[in-house]
Amino acid sequence: MYSLLIDHLSTAVIQLNDQLDIEYLNPAAEMLLAVSRRRIYGHPIHAAFREDENSVQALQLAIESGYPFTKREAEIVRNNGKKLFCDYTVTPVMGTSNETESLIIELYPRDRMKRISQEDEIIANHESSKELVRGLAHEIKNPLGGIRGAAQLISRAFTDEALNDYTQVIIEESDRLRDLVDRLLGPRQLPKNTSLNIHKVIERVRQLISVETDNQIRIVRDYDPSIPDLIGDESQLIQALLNITRNAMQALLEDETNQDKTIHMVTRALRQFTIGSKRHRLVCKISIIDNGPGIPEAILKTLFYPMVSGRADGTGLGLSIAQSIIHQHHGIVECNSYPQKTEFNLLIPIETSVQDQEKHV
Structure with a gap:
């Protein structure tokens, strides 16, 4: 008994x-x-x-x-x-x-509770960094506009072409800084949601990466065909997925010791899954897994912050923008990294997007 x-x-x-x-x-x-x-x-x-x-x-x-x-x-x-x-x-x-x-x-x-706690921390940190960047952008763009305007007025007063070259440098560099600030802010428009097949998005990214690497990297696809269409902005999702996959591509290309450079693109449907503190009936999980050297532990916790990069020539904006895009789709991007295995998981709730669409019908 x-x-x-x-x-x-x-x-x-x-x-x-x-x-x-x-x-x-x-x-x-x-x-x-x-x-x-x-x-x-x-x-x-x-x-x-x-x-x-x-x-x-x-x-x-x-x-x-x-x-x-x-x-x-x-x-x-x-x-x-x-x-x-x-x-x-x-x-x-x-x-x-x-x-x-x-x-x-x-x-x-405790794994589930630990993961929920980590997701809450990621979401809170992302919101904090967005507020910080918004304030910083405001403080930078105002004087930049003044500098650019003053340079234009000065250039009209000069008849010497050599001096005009100097003012043109000021204008161009002001524009470059403005564009950098805009990129820091992430997507400026709300998602243009339509019904889409997530595998079409992934295939587009796979084709772009294959062309960029001239097939130097082997891409393995492992898709779950049972995943239904979700509601999202196709171009933004392509951008988010491309930013993450390019990170994996660059890490592999820089790893000269790796003779079998491989990226796995995996999709799965998760049922009754919690993102942050909210439970969703159905979630689409997209995994980008590479067998590169891994991400340094020192930057792993701040990976999604703007201007954080493990590469000398990296801008540190790609992952921050990807997190912003997925966050706009009510999801989250997670990362686990060890030597020879770095895994990014994009978690996007499916039923939430459908409900949002129905509210606007």
Whole structure:
């Protein structure tokens, strides 16, 4: 009866004997740890997951003392090599002789909460940087207009062509700074939303990258054909995706040690997925994955800020603009980077865009 109840719990539960061998896992634990309970019954705890030597000693101490304990934000490694952040509680079960017969471990995954917290931080930082740039743009563009106007008036008063060349430099450089500020502000118009196939957008970007690299980079496509059309601005989405894919392209082309330069373009449909603090029924996930050297850890947290770049000749605007565009589509851009694997994920809610369109009909 009790095992039947535990089988229906959403909490992952593991039972160990006094030798720390696995006696029982409920289905939630099987799913969380990606193991089959029939295959690991009777095996040591590390057959289900590994942590560190201190964790094994803590389990042994719980058996000897009979005292429960809780560990927060533990990083455990499943047998498939994937890491999992979780809280877990260990409770000793006493037998008739008042000695510990077994341990009950309850696992509470924290990955989802950690990801939501990170997304909230990305969104908050993006909004803060936009406000900062808006204020900076206002302070820069006002005197720039005055400088440009004064240079034009001066140029009309000069008859010497050599002096006119100098005023032309002032005008051109003022225009260049104005354009830079406009780029910092990101898209100046609201998205012109239409129904579109996201794979058409990705294919356009793939063609552009293939032409730019003269097929020096292998592009692997892995599309989910079940993704429905979404409502968005096609040209803006092409720009956002192109900015991110160009980053991957440039990192690969600069990596002379890599003989198999590859970009994977992957799409998936995610159901009941949370972006920030809002849950969406259906989300389109676009992943751009390259096998380049990775992004320096020093700039990873500020990657989407304007003027932040890991390349000497980079402007630091491409990713900031991409984040602004996806944010206008109620989504977010995330990044995970390690040596030989950098992954950008563009998450765009599908049903939100449809609802927005219906409101304007």
